[in-house]
Amino acid sequence: MFSENSFVYRHPGHVLCWVVAGGLKMAPKPMEPMARRIFKGVILLEVAGVFAAYGLFHKMNTSQDFRGTVNKYFPSVLEVFYKSNEWSGIYGIREADREAWSKQD
Numbered sequence: 001m002f003s004e005n006s007f008v009y010r011h012p013g014h015v016l017c018w019v020v021a022g023g024l025k026m027a028p029k030p031m032e033p034m035a036r037r038i039f040k041g042v043i044l045l046e047v048a049g050v051f052a053a054y055g056l057f058h059k060m061n062t063s064q065d066f067r068g069t070v071n072k073y074f075p076s077v078l079e080v081f082y083k084s085n086e087w088s089g090i091y092g093i094r095e096a097d098r099e100a101w102s103k104q105d
Helices: 032-062 064-073 075-087 093-104
Strands: 007-010 016-020 023-026
Touching: 032 064, 032 075, 064 075, 064 093, 075 093
Parallel strands: none
Antiparallel strands: 007 016, 016 023
16 A cells, blocks of 8 residues: 555645655545444434334324224234233223224124
8 A cells, every 4th residue: 555655644634645656645535424324324214213103103093993904904013002002001992992893893
């Protein structure tokens, strides 16, 4: 990378450079900018996931018809909804849904 005729110095803009016989060359950029972009992307995905989870919970919490659709295609998701409500002290949603769905059939 360096030859006998080269030396490293810090450019006035705090950029690491080295001088070789052919002229001034910039040092290779570190991976830090790429790591920051990846980190920001991961944070953005996590925030989007939190909003999506809240939206799903809100829809399930306010619509018995939507809970019926979820029960039809994703019963394990509905079970998590019921359990989380029971853990927080809200009981009777499961029983009310079963009663309403049995009357529809």
